[in-house]
Amino acid sequence: MYGRRLATIEEIIALVSPDSEDELSTLETWAADHEIPVHAVEVGDDIDDVYTPEREYLGVTLGGDGTYLEGVRQFSPRQVPILGINAGTLAFLASISPDDLTDALDETVRGGATVDRRQQLHVEGNGVDCTGINDVMIEHEPPENPVDRKITELEVFADGEFVGEYEGSGLAVSTPTGSTGVSLSAGGPVHYPMNNSSLQIVPLHTHRMGTRPLIVDADTTIEVVSEGSANLLVDGGRAQTRLEEGDTITISGADTSALVVNTSYDDDFFTSISEKLGWSVREDRHDHGDTDRAVETSEAEDVVRRAKQVAEDASKAAGEALRELHGQTESVEYKSDKSDIVTEADYKADNIITTVIENEFPTHGIRSEESDEQVGTSEYTWLIDPLDGTGNFAHGNPNYSISIALLEDEEPVMGVVYAPETDEMFTAIEGEGATLDGLPISTTDRTSLDECMLLSGYDPNGTFLSHCYQETRGVRSIGSAALNLCFLAAGSADAVWEFDTYPWDVAAGVVIAREAGATITNADGEQYDPIAAHETRNELVGSNGPVHEDLLSHLDDEQELQATQQTSAD
Ligand code: IPD
Ligand code: CA
Ligand code: CA
Numbered sequence: 001m002y003g004r005r006l007a008t009i010e011e012i013i014a015l016v017s018p019d020s021e022d023e024l025s026t027l028e029t030w031a032a033d034h035e036i037p038v039h040a041v042e043v044g045d046d047i048d049d050v051y052t053p054e055r056e057y058l059g060v061t062l063g064g065d066g067t068y069l070e071g072v073r074q075f076s077p078r079q080v081p082i083l084g085i086n087a088g089t090l091a092f093l094a095s096i097s098p099d100d101l102t103d104a105l106d107e108t109v110r111g112g113a114t115v116d117r118r119q120q121l122h123v124e125g126n127g128v129d130c131t132g133i134n135d136v137m138i139e140h141e142p143p144e145n146p147v148d149r150k151i152t153e154l155e156v157f158a159d160g161e162f163v164g165e166y167e168g169s170g171l172a173v174s175t176p177t178g179s180t181g182v183s184l185s186a187g188g189p190v191h192y193p194m195n196n197s198s199l200q201i202v203p204l205h206t207h208r209m210g211t212r213p214l215i216v217d218a219d220t221t222i223e224v225v226s227e228g229s230a231n232l233l234v235d236g237g238r239a240q241t242r243l244e245e246g247d248t249i250t251i252s253g254a255d256t257s258a259l260v261v262n263t264s265y266d267d268d269f270f271t272s273i274s275e276k277l278g279w280s281v282r283e284d285r286h287d288h289g290d291t292d293r294a295v296e297t298s299e300a301e302d303v304v305r306r307a308k309q310v311a312e313d314a315s316k317a318a319g320e321a322l323r324e325l326h327g328q329t330e331s332v333e334y335k336s337d338k339s340d341i342v343t344e345a346d347y348k349a350d351n352i353i354t355t356v357i358e359n360e361f362p363t364h365g366i367r368s369e370e371s372d373e374q375v376g377t378s379e380y381t382w383l384i385d386p387l388d389g390t391g392n393f394a395h396g397n398p399n400y401s402i403s404i405a406l407l408e409d410e411e412p413v414m415g416v417v418y419a420p421e422t423d424e425m426f427t428a429i430e431g432e433g434a435t436l437d438g439l440p441i442s443t444t445d446r447t448s449l450d451e452c453m454l455l456s457g458y459d460p461n462g463t464f465l466s467h468c469y470q471e472t473r474g475v476r477s478i479g480s481a482a483l484n485l486c487f488l489a490a491g492s493a494d495a496v497w498e499f500d501t502y503p504w505d506v507a508a509g510v511v512i513a514r515e516a517g518a519t520i521t522n523a524d525g526e527q528y529d530p531i532a533a534h535e536t537r538n539e540l541v542g543s544n545g546p547v548h549e550d551l552l553s554h555l556d557d558e559q560e561l562q563a564t565q566q567t568s569a570d
Contacts (some may be wrong), residue, residue: 002115002316003114003261003317004352005352006113006115007111007352008348008351010056010057011037012037012038012057012060013080014040014062015063015075016043016063018042020067023085023087024062026101027060030102030105043066047074057080058080059082060083060084060085060105061082061084061085063085064086064087065092067087069093069132070238072235073130075259076131079256081260082258082259083096083105083263085097085101085104096265100265104263107263107265108263110360111356115259116195116262118176118257118259119198120258121136121174121175122255123249126248126249127241128239128240130234131254132178132238133258134177135174135181135182135234138154138171138224138226138243139169139170140152140230140231150169151167151205152166152168152228152230153228154166154170156171156222156223157222157225158214158216163214165227166203166211168205171224172186172201173202174200174202176191176197177193179191179193180277182204183200187202187213188213194269197253198218199217199218199251200214200215201213217253219252219253222251223250223251224249225246225248226244226249229242230242230243232249303380304414306360307406308414308416308427308429311357311406311414314356315418316425318350318386319402321349322349322402322420325344326393326400326421343390346369350369350371350386353368353402353404354366357382363377364376364381367383367384368385368386382407383404383407384403384504385402385505387400388400388401388403388481388505399479400420400479401420401482401483402416403415403482403509404417404508405504405508405510405530407507411430413430414511415428415507415511417482417483417485417509417512419486424486425438426486426489426490427512428512428514428515433515434489434513434515436486441491443489443491444494447546449471449472449547449550449554450472452472453493453494454468455475455487456496456498457497457498457501458500460499464497465477467554471554483509485513485518486512489516491516494544495543496513498539500538501537501538501540502536503532510540510542519543519545520540520542521541522539522541523541523552523555528541
């Protein structure tokens with residue numbers, strides 16, 4: 001999940017430990033100023049009473065790591081992102097100081113925080129069925145007589161394969177996030193937890209030099225069979241049970257991840273482990289991060305470059321919301337006719353993108369297909385189609401996209417088109433070439449129409465299709481004008497024809513296609529101006545360049561044919 005989406009938070013649920021009243025009152029004052037409702041829930045109570053599935057929430061924990069872990073238990077199954085405030089105690093997970101509470105919240109609702117997906121584990125057996133973000137510990141029970149035997153014997157299987165028998169005081173099975181907890185103290189490795197889906201099995205006090213920690217993929221099913229009595233604790237006791245001889249516990253990666261909000265007020269991972277755990281390999285390199293930040297700051301001064309980054313972030317955040325709704329056709333309503341379907345998705349994507357842009361560039365104008373125009377005070381205006389290919393989207397077809405262009409004095413200078421279902425990001429800045437997922441793209445060099453693959457937009461009489469199909473290698477109608485132009489740019493099509501498109505359909509795609517080498521004109525062969533008439537539809541002809549003249553004369557023939565058909569019909 002991308003932190004940009006947090007710009008559209010509607011409500012906050014705060015999970016509050018008993019000694020965090022001051023932090024709660026700071027949070028409530030801040031939220032009142034921002035007109036965001038806060039629901040305070042005491043640790044130990046359930047959030048169900050205040051949670052409504054359709055709303056966009058931020059979960060805030062006020063307390064130490066215990067409160068944070070309780071937050072993970074309650075927020076993660078509902079995929080609510082969690083911001084942890086460390087109210088007073090030494091904490092590793094809840095790492096924002098109360099002094100930074102309001103700054104961290106400001107950054108979060110501006111869309112400036114990031115959200116990490118953290119692998120969780122799922123534990124099942126002997127009355128336990130739960131998830132945890134840190135670890136499962138299976139430990140010997142202290143004997144009644146202190147001089148009695150103090151070890152457990154645990155048999156471990158990975159996906160049914162016998163791993164071995166662990167003898168010692170027990171085992172810790174931890175997630176990457178939990179690798180800095182109890183398993184570290186037992187000699188386990190530190191995992192960098194970002195984008196890390198794995199589990200590790202770490203023996204506790206094994207008394208054997210040759211028994212080492214074992215790392216497995218999070219999809220692996222670990223079975224632990226107890227050969228005697230032992231205690232099992234998940235996340236330090238958030239769930240627990242007592243095992244007897246022969247009891248079996250199953251541990252695997254959980255299906256849902258915990259969504260962890262990271263702001264600039266949190267320490268980054270390696271700073272945390274350096275400062276809190278004495279990681280000693282970067283002591284002389286404290287300036288490293290600052291140097292990186294200095295480079296970022298100077299790049300941020302370039303409006304267009306920064307705009308491209310913001311457009312990529314915003315489109316990914318909106319893309320995530322669209323992926324969630326994709327195929328859910330229940331909420332479809334009709335604008336004016338069947339080909340102009342607007343869904344809840346259009347508005348949701350529009351809200352995310354425009355809020356992020358407003359926050360980052362308050363002086364810029366914004367024109368989006370789905371909201372009223374905001375006139376800016378600078379030379380920059382954004383032109384957005386938050387969902388191009390709504391018809392496809394509503395029918396569960398994956399060919400839809402998000403199109404975001406930046407205009408400088410009404411000239412498109414930057415374009416971003418994101419295809420959520422294939423996770424493809426097409427971008428271009430005028431004069432700097434076009435890219436797909438960061439790699440340069442260019443149009444084809446075919447010179448003859450009969451070798452070309454064509455893409456067509458809305459073709460009301462089907463004449464373009466029937467006329468051009470035999471003359472070329474084929475005509476495809478994909479249903480997203482923005483994607484059509486990107487496919488031309490990337491060379492999977494040689495030419496594109498749009499009978500009539502709005503500026504927001506094509507402004508970003510035109511920058512991308514032109515930067516990849518395409519020629520884009522109107523039907524008369526004049527330079528295509530996507531902005532010329534704001535609210536009107538225009539015909540567009542795009543090609544790799546070499547076949548452009550041929551295509552235009554072909555279209556002439558085709559238009560004559562259409563006119564003839566029309567006359568005979570009259
Ligand atoms: C439509 C699509 C379609 C094109 C139409 C557009 P929408 O946009 O781009 O491919 O042929 O002209 O209106 O309504 O899905 O945003
Ligand atoms: Ca469109
Ligand atoms: Ca649209």
